[in-house]
Amino acid sequence: MNGEPYAANEAQKIAKHYDAQGILMGNIDAYSSAMTLNAFATVKLIDAKSGQIIAAAHEPSGLLLAYSEQQCAIAAVENVAKHINEILRDLSKKNVAPTPTSIPSQPKKNTPKEVGI
Numbered sequence: 446m447n448g449e450p451y452a453a454n455e456a457q458k459i460a461k462h463y464d465a466q467g468i469l470m471g472n473i474d475a476y477s478s479a480m481t482l483n484a485f486a487t488v489k490l491i492d493a494k495s496g497q498i499i500a501a502a503h504e505p506s507g508l509l510l511a512y513s514e515q516q517c518a519i520a521a522v523e524n525v526a527k528h529i530n531e532i533l534r535d536l537s538k539k540n541v542a543p544t545p546t547s548i549p550s551q552p553k554k555n556t557p558k559e560v561g562i
Contacts, residue, residue: 460493475514484517486525
């Protein structure tokens, strides 16, 4: 994208104005070809101070059947939102020191992948 550095600089100025730690920037690409409809959504988490990309997520719509490019775009955004939410949760856990009063997490159930099936 030709305008991306400029957009990141502008977003960085806005983040500093609001005293934000990070910026979420993204784009959506939807297309149709013959009988195929699909869309992809990309989101980047940018550090407000340095302007460096901390994390990125890129997800397709995942729809087997769709009626419009808009439907695919919405599905792609929902998928990338779930992914970036997981990334933000993981980053917040790394930045927070554990406390003795914290509730221990639930043990993971064995999935076929974990037991080698």
